[in-house]
Amino acid sequence: MSRRSPREERTPDLLAPDQDHLRPLAERMRPRTLDEMVGQRRLLAPNTALRKGIEAGHVHSMVLWGPPGCGKTTLALLLAQYAEAEFQAISAVLSGLPQVREVLAEAAQRFAAGRRTVLFVDEVHRFNKVQQDAFLPHIERGTIIFVGATTENPSFELNSALLSRCRVHVMEAVSADDIAVALRRALLDTERGLGDRHLQIDDDLLHLIATAADGDVRRALTFLEIAADLAGEGGAITEATLQQVLADRTRRFDKGGEQFYDQISALHKCVRSSNPDAALYWLARMLDGGVDPSYLARRLTRMAVEDIGLADPRALQMAIEAWDTYDRLGSPEGDLALAQLTLYLATTAKSNAGYAAFNAARADVGEYGTLEVPMHIRNAPTKLMKQLGYGKGYQYDHDVEGGIALGQTGFPDAMGERVYYRPVERGLEIRLKEKLDALREARERAREGNP
Template identity: 85%
Template sequence: MARSKTPLEPSTDLLSVDNETLRPLAERMRPRTLDDMVGQRRLLAPGTALRRAVESGRVHSMILWGPPGCGKTTLSLLLARYADAEFKAISAVLSGLPEVRQVLAEAAQRFASGRRTVLFVDEVHRFNKAQQDAFLPHIERGTIIFVGATTENPSFELNSALLSRCRVHVMEAVSPDDIRQALQAALDDAVHGLGGLGLQVDDAALLEIATAADGDVRRALTLLEIAAELAADEGGRITPQTLVQVLADRTRRFDKGGEQFYDQISALHKSVRSSNPDGAVYWLARMLDGGCDPSYLARRMTRMAVEDIGLADPRALQMAIDAWDTYERLGSPEGDLALAQLVIYLASTAKSNAGYRAFNAAKADVREHGTQEVPMHLRNAPTKLMKSLGYGTGYQYDHDAEGGIALDQTAFPDAMGERIYYAPVERGLEIKLKEKLDRLREARVQARRASGRED
């Protein structure tokens, strides 16, 4: 199979020069060599393993994981060009198993005649297990060079059999400075870009567009193309007023229920736990801005009030419930302020997970010790039969005991002995609880020793 050391003109409609003016700017400016790509230096800088493999034509099956507009499709096209292979693309959104089988059959015929196929599967995480498994024998035989693109974490969305046959390459959102370079290249290119329009635009305006694109090169080029169309009425100059129109409805990257969603809720929770109200309110604002359901955030913050603040400040739980109720009554945007005040308070107040740890320790004992009998003195005896069987025998009514507590009375099954699960921290209200419980626990030990119940 012949391998080309330099890229060839692509045999694919995506990079065809036909109807050039009808194609979007982002498509016309798609990089034609690795040197044309912006960003992804970690993967594609000169001398890196992946770059050496691509330039030599030794392309392997891979999963490209990264946000929209970072260059996954472009890199796949370049893989085919440098390897002098046929490029075929399918979308997991639009294609079913019959289409997959047809593409694989064509690739097998092509392989038999001595030509390889780079099969690009966009949104591969949307294929189910059976559809993903269809690629496995063809990857193993080398019939196809499989390139799957996904915006979701492959560990969660792709089956292990497919992952074991592919290398996962993580692609990053492109920085504003790198995007600005792509925009400038489009302005300078008179053949594929906007170089023939005589546009006037300064670096500050390009950087503003690049920043608004939020790591997405394709989006940045689309914004520039819109700005260029509007600039035609301004003598070819992209003015601040032009940018106001173009960037009025900018949105940030956020995927409800996806990787970014879980990363951001993790950042919010950990900012609260770290007593960083500034970080916490930032992540709350990010998630609200991205379209996260505020009721979900209210529920998560209520959990934080129980798990991370706990008995160090019991007011936090009631405040969380009140903020949740306030949001349900007011809705957005007015109710968002109640959530913001809540997250600031949760992050600022004293923290303790002692109650959380105590409950987990008790559950572990329940699992380990099984169904232990309730001690007779703790059992209720509502009938004569139960009394005759000894139910309630030996129970000491605490209110009648000195100090209001029967110190030598155990609360655990006999086979387990006394346990200590709850260990208050020396923060917030738990300082007082710790002082009281330390005294009480020591008094119980002494009382049991005096009664001969303590070893």
Template identity: 80%
Template sequence: MPRKPTPAPGHDLLHVDREALRPLAERMRPRTIDEMVGQRRLLAPGSALRRSVESGRVHSMVLWGPPGCGKTTLALLLAKYADADFRAISAVLSGLPDVRKVLAEAEQRFVEGRRTVLFVDEVHRFNKTQQDAFLPHIERGTIVFVGATTENPSFELNSALLSRCRVHVMEAVSPDDILAALRRALDDDERGLADRNLSIGDDQLLLIATAADGDVRRGLTLLEIAAELADEAGEGQGGTITDAILEQVLADRTRRFDKGGEQFYDQISALHKSVRSSNPDAALYWFARMLDGGCDPAYLARRLTRMAVEDIGLADPRALAMAIEAWDTYDRLGSPEGDLALAQLVIYLASTAKSNAGYLAFGAAKRDVREYGSADVPLHLRNAPTKLMKQLGYSKGYQYDHDADGGVALDQTGFPDVMGERVYYEPVERGLEIKLKEKLDRLREQRARVRGQGGA
């Protein structure tokens, strides 16, 4: 009987449990739909998607949600329950040749009677041509397409692809659900950390769950790092995850923020609307949130200046001056010192009187410009620098307002004859515009009376 060959030195290292080498988040990936945490609405017992998954009758879909909410896990479970082959590509790493190759392989499996769940991560990063490559295969049933995106599909995916897929919105996972996932990892002696003899208090565990910021994968990664530090402190015999260890693990963490992405525009919208609603506390929160996420303070200065013009306007002209000064202060000081000037601007803009009367008036004037086109300037308003122009009637009948009673020539129109008088600017009864309204209402009433008496 042949003798078994003697393993070469170090050969036994090849038999190290590969499972143990995988990150904790990957090892603890749910194997059944019941093990998934979060997504209570989408995967509730009896829900349409859950019934579809459990029955194995899966459909092509787009999963839209933040990082770490379970998009990849759900795609894997779709393939498992449907007894289908699972293939994954990333729009970040794959080009059109890679797409064509994986589609050709799926078509071959389809001919052999096997289905393929094709998971496309970051699908929004594919251009229109790359997205179109999936269409005929989805239509024929060659693949069950599962696209994952953190961006709004309405903006990032073409309509042809969306029409062939159902969009499922996934939510950030709550701290309580992440806490459940962390405890499961601590108690699991097959895939988790139960064999580490770790000690961690409920408060410390909650800190990790909160720091995960809705991302289960991030929470498990933080727990694994903390466990390794505790194990080192315990000299390989387990240990206690202390506040000091957590302080080290959780240092310099940042909240979810995608510059130029959906969350970016959602947060600037929240800041703008909080200012408009005269809620300085909410406005300051969103301002701090965007700074914390890495937003360029110069961008925020520009948007705050826009708010001063659009939403405060002439109710408080000081707001625009203060915005320019805060912006200039930031340019001079930079971060973090200049951030305070912008923060004070946020508080002031949210606290002061609001008016969009100027914004609306400008819009109304632009609409009339489009409607009436190149209407002639009335003769009395035209400049007359030459003798010929004066002979043609330029400037004839113009009344110099400073010479009129009260400083205003009431019987003189300022609009093209084809238009007649217009009222664009209607001040609100807030801030400085209270005074402006009183004056303009009086002048408009006087002008209407003069015109009614036969004035020009």
């Protein structure tokens, strides 16, 4: 690790000592130096640009994007500490524009007195455009070092003016191995952690806590603190203890955010690439995260149409039946129908020829506008219409040898013939392709007068 800077040696205690025992373990064990942070090696390893800038006290306005418990708040605190700046925090959940203006006014007074302010805005994506715009002039003037924290994709949730003035740093979920390091440190720390309780826990059980935390260091320390309270001073944290602590844990999932769309994208693409095992995993992940199974049924039905199509027409019928089965049975029994559908869609033949053909036809509709229907295929229910030529020259296919009138077109005259549907050589479309190729060749010969 890099040499500790003088600022790290002079780290102020962020927590009042007489209040430490009242605060959760996760708060007491919050890293006080960059060396104490676990995970985030891509951003904070020795000699990385961000770390060198922080250690030199040269910090910039930024947006920290990452999942809960990955260290966004801690990094903001350390930025203020290394820059010898005042740390001010507000939450977009609890604060409105009046509170924002008050904090900015205080920062301006501090700036006039020669002291900088690191303004940490938690859940910044919850601020609307007007509230976000309030920070812009202060960031430009250097009144504040803006640090926004968000679990949502900044490209979608933050306005472009704010993003143009900040560097976005992507923070990752912390690995189980790194979380285990933080847990072991808490068990040994007699000043801030649980060291004075002399607890005993096997490494495999400690790793079980780390894994159950699902990338969230704060969550892992909370699990450990509960387990320590159950074990008592000098006691052992056993597997039975952890069964109580970890019984009702849930995985990270956001039903409407980027995780949601990333996971449905993963499910769709694994079905498309004929990877049933990976597709089943993502289906299980989304069901475990609490997604509406009816939404999954709808998306799987779309896959049957878009990616399987006429290569296996049974897929669409199976999708409708699986959807109906779920509606009748509900969870968890109906989940199995969706799982079986996922496996079938992923393993059967694929073709997007129908999807591509429809898109091509729609494009021509948009390009050519409202063209007239050719006279020979117009409807002629009245005598006047027949006198005007509606339906004149139409060949009734069933009366023609072979059952297909090859010489007549179905397109408006201004367009000429078009080929939209091009079957692939997979599944049932192999046979469809053979038939259509022969028909199209015969039609071309008929149009040229060479039957």
